[in-house]
Amino acid sequence: MVKEDLRFGSGTELFQLIVSQTSDAILVTDSNLNENGPSIVFANPAFCNLTGYKIEELQGKSAKILFGKDTNRKTLQNLKNCVQRGIPYSSSTINYRKDGSKYHAEWTVSPVKDPAGKITNLLSIQRDITDKILREEFAARRLRSEMGLTAASQILMSTQHESFTVERAIEHFLVLTGAERIYFYKRTSNPEVLLLEAESKSPFSSSTLAETHPQISLTSRFSRWKGFLHKNEIIEFRTSQLPELERYFCQGRRSDTIFLFPLKISGDWIGFLGMEFFESQTGPEEQFTFRTFADLIGFYLERKSILEELKTHKETLEETVEKRTKELSVQKEKAEAASTAKSEFLANMSHELRTPLNAIIGLSKMIQPSQEDPSNQRYLDVIHNSGLHLLGLINDILDLSKLNAGKSSFNFDELDLKKEIEQVVSVLEAEILRKHIHLVWQESDIQHPLITGDPKRVRQIFLNLLGNAVKFTEEQGSIYVSVSKERDFWLVEITDTGIGIPDEEQRKVFDAFYQVKNARTKDTEGTGLGLSIVKKLVEAHNGSIRLKSREGIGTSFFISLPVLDKGERKIQVRRNYSNAYPEKLKANCYIRFECANRKNEELLTSFFKKQDQDLYFSENKGEYNKKLILFRDNRATTGLPGSSKAWKTVYILPEGNTREEGTEFDFYLGSPISIDELKVIIEQLADEIHE
Incomplete structure (x- = not known):
């Protein structure tokens, strides 16, 4: 009978072929759900390969041989409840192989019924998702490490040098990396003796090093460490593999893995940073983050040492202060090169910081609040505006870091400088009207000042300058904008009647993180970037850019950009985008999306539906006699029906705003999607419709 069961359903060659060659693990049991569990009646080769069992070893065995102490019992109970009612059930659990090793399985169990509707067997199809789970866990650990490094760097890069700065940085880094303990031993006047300077530990840890090892000597138990540390080598060891003498250092603690990172000041070894973990799951990228954290502490200590030495010499050595100050200032600048490490880190980090913010901002605009509770709209406005503000700060920091690191990308194209400025003015129009500011275009004979530039970056330049002018100009004030030509350059002048900038601060306004000190700007938000x-x-x-300002009178910025000399050209002048959606677009066009990015598609769908614009989702478009506008991104499937017949195609660039080689589309929309940029494209599409 067992032999017949093991050949369950193998009466046809087709079934044998399917079950023997499928990559999914298939298991069939009887329907007995008593305490011992259902008995196995069939398993395909993929199941045997996954679990390590042979078919003969599975004959008549309970399916419970796959479960162990880490298998979720609640999930198994839910499975039992469903199959008893004849309902399929899908979930995932930790299962066990024949050799006792664990794997993560994603499975579906379905009842098999005879013609009378009676459950005769249970069919289980499962897949090994261990690699997927490990990748997700690794990504989460890496993100936490990067967040910890960012938090610690903000503390260490501060200009204040309190006695507990290192402790605060270590504490923040420990919380986000999941370390069991982080500590700092510093060399004393005796180079062979190290003193515990700082320590932070997990709440689950036992005694502190201050109690057990307030100092250690490199001449006795730990002499082996000295050679590695002096050669600037990282020490990594398992506590269980330490020699007996060194194991004394770990006595009373439950750490599994220990890292020791040497610290140096001006090339001289001054101690080490230790990190301990309950269970080591660190890879090369995480260890690089740990090394960077240790370097940041070294940079901080070097800068602190230099500044303290500078202060001492200023107070005690009046005769030599000028010479020594110059020398120490040079060293101080070298120490502050630590900020370069910060810039490199920010420039190389992925867009995980911006991605959730973009989702919050986009989805907050799509939510329709209940009219019964008007406070919901206020809450949504707070979410949206706070998200925009935080995204602006993050974008400023990332932009500056990429520019400093030389990793910014530009998409240069032919631009009408005047038209780009007009688009920026339309964005600021609401605030200009609210403050009753007089915006004056000083007319000239120049119709179309052409340049070669990146449209997004050029608008960013003038949005910042005009935005500052609006921000610092009081109500009923004035802003003047003009474009003139000086030799081979267009000169754009933006003048406001705002608060002005003091003479002594004008040379600093282009410095990063610098904000003008003025009693009238004390409440102004921003990063100074x-x-x-x-x-x-x-x-x-x-x-080039320069400024001229008088405090209390106003400020003028002068921007010079090279002229694009292409002879006389006929440029179509179009109006700025108004808040009214173009009726021509509704009457003559419909929209189709080919977006692999679901957030982009949801945002676009919500926007166009609010405008009552025709959207197209099916493959049969014969009922339409309108022009097709196709939105697609770089991951969308090519060659879909209708793609080649689109009237206009809007290509959604990947984050980073770089065009792929060999791609030619009618319009390009940057990521993350900006509604303002989308509106500009809509206006251009409307202008190209010939009814």
Whole structure:
């Protein structure tokens, strides 16, 4: 009978072929759900390969041989409840192989019924998702490590040097990396003796090193460490593999793995940073993050040492202060090169910081609040505006870091400078009207000042400058904008009647993180990065920027950008985008999406539906006699029906705003999607419709 069961359903060659060659593990049991569990009656080769059992070893055995102490019992109970009612059940659990090793399985169990409806067997199809789970866990650990490094770097890069700065940095890094303990031993006047300077430990840890090892000697138990540390080598060891003498250091603690990172100041070894873990799951990328954290502490200690030495010499050595100050200032600048490490880190880090913010901002605009509770709209506005504000701060920091690291990308194209400025003015129009500011275009004979530039970056330049002018100009004030030509350059002048900038601060306004000190600007929000980014973007366009200001009178910025000399050209002048959606687009066009990014598609769908714009989702478009506008991204499937017949195609660029080689589309929309940029494209599409 067992032999017949093991050949369950193998009466046809087709079935044998399917079950023997499928990559999914298939298991069939009887329907007995008593305490011992159902008995196995069939298993395909993929199941045997996954679990390590032979078919003969599975004959008549309970399916419970796959379960162990880490298998979720609640999930098994839910499975039992469902199959008893004849309902299929899908979930995932930790299962066990024949050799006792664990694997993560994703499975579906379905009841098999005879013609009378009686459950005769249970069919289980499962897949090994261990690699997927491990990748997700690794990504989560890596993100936490990067967040810990960012938090610690903010503390260590501060200009204040309290006695507990290192402790605070270590504490933040420990919480986000999941370390059991992090500590710092510093060399004393005796180079062979190290003193515990700082320690932070998990709440689950036992005694502190201050109690058991307030100092250690490199001449006795730990002499082996000395050679590695002095050669600037990282020490990694399992506590169970330590020699007996060194194991004394770990006595009373439950750490599994220990890392020791040497610390140096001006090339001289001054101690080490130790990190301990209950269970080591660190890879090369995480260890690189740990090494970077140790380097940041070294940079901080070096800078602190230099500043303390500088202070001491200023107070005690009046005769030599000038000479020594210059020397120490040079060393101070070298120490502050630590900020380069921070810039490199921010420039190389992925967009995990911006991605959730973009989702919050986009989805908050799509939510329709209940009219019964008007406070919901206020809460949504707070979420949306706070998200925009935080995204702006993050974008400023990432932009400056990429520009400093030389990793910014530009998409240069032919631009009408005046038209780009007009688009920026339309974005600021609501705030200009609210403050009753007089915006004056000083007319000239120049119709179309053409340049070669990145449209997004050029708008960023003038959005920052005009935004500052609006921000610092009081109600009923004025802003003047003009474009003139000086030799081979277009000169754009933006003048406001705002608060002005003191003479002594004008040379600093383009410095990163610098904000003008003025009693009238004390409540102004921002990072102090805007003008620094503007200067770098202007220079990236082979231009220059300067300012002239008088405190209490106003400020003028002068931007010079190279002229694009292509002879006389007929440029179609179009109006700025108004808040009214173009009726021509509704009457003559419909929209189709080919977006692999679900958030982009949801945002676009919500926007166009609110405008009552025709959207197209099916493959049969014969009922339409309108022009097709196709939105697609770089991961969308090519060659779909209708793609080649689209009237216009809008290509959604990947994050980073770089065009792929060999791609030619009618319009390009940056990621993350900006509604303002989308509106500009809509206006251009409407202008190209010939009814």
